[in-house]
Amino acid sequence: MTVYDEVEIEDMDWNPELDAFTWSCPCGDIFRLTVAEMRAGEEIATCPSCTLLLRVIYDEADIPAAVPPVGEGGVPPAPPAVGVSA
Secondary structure (H helix, E strand, C coil): CCCCEEEEHHHCEEECCCCEEEEECCCCCEEEEEHHHHHCCCCEEECCCCCCEEEEECCHHHCCCCCCCECCCECCCCCCCCCCCC
16 A cells, blocks of 8 residues: 555644544645544545545554543543643
């Protein structure tokens, strides 16, 4: 499989509406890698408008924690603190 590029997850944008990390695609749309895909071990972000693929470099610790859906005791998730050390 050939990928367009590789990017560190710290450099990607968090989109709470998509529950995904995103990155601009040259076609004008965005690559996206959802939290569910990350939990399944996926490291390839796809663009819904073209065939380009993006390899996302991340560790298990970078995967955001699960949050119950809004209305079921959950609150909208805050952007994850990726790559921040305490």
